[in-house]
Amino acid sequence: MAETKIIIVGGGLAGLMTTIKAVEAGAMVDIFSIVPVKRSHSVCAQGGINASVNTKGEGDSPQIHFEETIYGGDFLGNQLPVKGMCEASPNIVYLLDRMGVPFNRTPEGNLDFRRFGGSRYHRTAFAGATTGQQLLYALDEQVRRFEAEGKVKKYEGWEFLSILKDGKGSCCGIVALDLIRMEIHPFLAGAVVLATGGPGLIFGKTTNSLTNTGGAAGSVYQEGAIYANGEFIQVHPTAISGGDKLRLISESVRGEGGRVWTLKDGKRWYFLEEWYPAYGNLVPRDIASRAIYKVCRELGLGIDGKDQVYLDVTHIDKKRLRERLGGVLEIYEKFMGESPYEVPMKVFPAVHYSMGGLWVDFDQMTNISGLFAAGECEYQYHGANRLGANSLLSCIYGGMIAGPKSVEFVKSKAGSITSSEVDSQVLEQKQTIEEIYNMQGVENPHRLHQELSEMMTSHVTIVRENKKIEVVCGKIRDLMVRYQKIGLSDTNRWANGEVLFTRQLWNMLVLAELITLGALQRDESRGAHYKPGFPDRNDEEWLKTTKATYTSQGPRLEYEAVDIQYLKPRPRRYDQATAGVKK
């Protein structure tokens, strides 16, 4: 019998978990990644991973976790998969523990848990303040073991260009580019899983890594994959400024007792605690970001009149801080040159995560047969706002579904592609790259990117106004025209990053357009999507998933009903506790 071959694009948590599950299901796996998988963006996750293990005797349970996740996501999440994820979470954390993740411990030697935003339970397992890094390393180690056993082959330093489709439109492999040799090759497989992360770089300086362009998702979107809920972009309330990126200061800092304040009339004003007494500093991210935005931009009460408020941990025991938050406090210290143990940190919201992504069914398969997606590049688990410490969970859970389901798919329904179909699709990609090599205009791709990202950050993040969004839509079209006038500063046929960046820029423009258009259409406020002109959630018209389909004239938007079989939508408020409370 021929071997079952799965291609996985992306080597972060979702990609590696998919790999492990696919190998266990009997497949041979090829992993493609731009960077060595151990350097994937998952390393940046700091605070932890949610699992309702209830070690503190608070009565936490997967059901409460599920309710808080749906509520935190403003009821936009499909409830069946979210329920599955929450129910799987305790075993996921046990599994990671067995892999050797150095989770912090209680004095008895059990897993320790801490609080996170949008929850009133100690539900977040953590390894210092570099939990994502520790989880990624654990999976990386397991995959390395499979690699040593010959079950996995890594293509590190390769960029995904497109999927290969057979005559019936089924995905049968990928076309990829060797980032050093700049050679383009086809790779065949029974199924392909994209685990390529979010599109944060569309917003330029964010908490995201440089590879998070959304390029792969943008490519398959242009090949017919549906992109869902693109307009839901999470802005994290606490990040530090920088010229190259905005560095995340984890929500766990507040989970461990950190307090947000600013000065009002010369006195400390703990505005989150005042406005949201039930959750205080641990309101969900959309709420906290809007509050900080309001304090700085509307009330003009930012520290020193700037876009910044204090995040303060100086009242907490230093040893405890070091053991539980050392990694993130070290980042603040290294990049800001001040010790957060001694002086409060200055923070401001920054684009962090995309709730939206490729549309997938409950088996993690996109609308393209044979093409699966897992992790931040798909849309399924977080609704309109993601709760902290649910992203690592959704990456791993998505991988646990995508792995076996893709193997199942190969065994029953895999497409087949002829060599001439392969040749013509490879040729198409070669031509695209060749066209970029030959661009001789006056525009610099990095400067175009800067224009795009500054505009997106200003108008399509915390506060969205239709008038301004319309202008952005027009400007994206302008940028697409100016894109054609790019002049490539590097025509080297070896390790040419400029060519790739230029290609990614196009995909960013395409995704930016669907994000912006989705935001324009959705005349309501829900989770991270907030329009002052439409301040309320409107379930009658908008309790719907946005589904964008690519056309050369721009995205075509359709809407799909949300699965609300378990929990009936109710108003979302955090000044009183109404979620996860036994009635």
Added chain:
Amino acid sequence: MSSSFNNTAPGFLVRNEFWLKRLHSLSGILPIGAYVVFHFFQNSYAQHGPERYNEVVHALQGIPYRFILELGVIALPILYHALYGFAILRWGAPNVRAYPYLANWRYVFQRLTGVVALAYIVFHVYRTTMQDYLYGREVNFQLMAIDLSQPWIFLCYAIGIVCVAYHFGNGLWSFLITWGITRGERAQRVSSLICLGIFVSMAVWGIHILTRFI
């Protein structure tokens, strides 16, 4: 894999490098280091005058199985330690200019003093024991006194002894790590101070012995 090192079948030295290295490390302490201490002690009789010194030397020269002992406990271990030391030397690429840390300097000095110490030992053995084996000349206080009265020989001996002392002292520090005896940062720091003390004491002791011959 685009690895930078060659993948040809490893030779004897590489295949067995663990055991060879451990043997090298051990031989530096036992028997070589122990012999050096004994040798210093025995030569300290110089301070009791030529007669007493010559008596001791004479007694030692008369011990049973002398040749076998000199060969097996002194010459061969030193030869092995030196030869494998040269192999180690070849595998190092010192970088003190870029990383001028104390331990890195000590790494360089360990190699440097090893080479100088070897040259010194060859010279010293030629001027002493070999005089007996080759020319039947009696090795005694007078022979040493004549040699050391020449300033250049005295200088060679002094430099040689300082290098031997350093190589032994710092080598002991290294030995303790190589065998996993000092593991923690604190243990390694404390042992480095003790070994520094051993180096200084040995150097002072050795030079003091030299002066007793003049």
Added chain:
Amino acid sequence: MNSGKNVRFRIHRRENPSAPPRWEEFEVSYYPGMNVIGALMEIQKNPATADGKPTTPPAWEANCLEEVCGSCTMVINGAVRQACSALVVNLSQPIELRPMSKFPNLRDLKVDRSRMFEGLKKVGAWVPLDGTHALGAGPKVSPETQQKAYALSRCMTCGCCLEACPQYHSRSQFIGAAAISQVRLFNLHPSGAMNAGERLEALMGPGGVSNCGNAQNCVKVCPKEIPLTTSIGEVEWQVTQHAIKKLLGF
């Protein structure tokens, strides 16, 4: 953002591994908080040398930009470190950027560090699981052991320890401090310890722990302050015990 000051860079250039290396100077306008990556990004937006000659933007590796992924490791003013956490204000000018010298230079500041990942493979740096199906909670671990393991587990395979190690270079097979420290990490884990012998065997083979020359630069340059020399000492001890048991045949 421009405060009027310019920052001068001297950057190692090489088109491909067979091309001769050369140097180019760049000038970028300074902004507060600028790091080396920020400066390289400015050069990308306006790829011209200090004397105004158009050139290609230097190729470099980077990803997370917060010193957790290890990508942007390079030699800055003679010392190896991550470019993201190298703040321009703390560096003397011209700021010299070179690729790491211990790994094959692919282009400009890019190197191929696959030898490091091969090393991890060689020593079996993983806990061999029975499978990822539900097998209940993992072993209990004391907070002390967890803190020890966590410190070791922060290694991001950046290569600083190897770049600074006089025993690690293209002519030696030394596996280096990073992988040795990982052996300590996995031998510390209750189920990882079941395969401790295999890892120690790997470190007793060619390129193993005996190549360490105790220059101890590794621990000085490690950006995550991993106690690498303690790891080496600890692993030497484990190897000593293993070797004695082996010699005596138990």
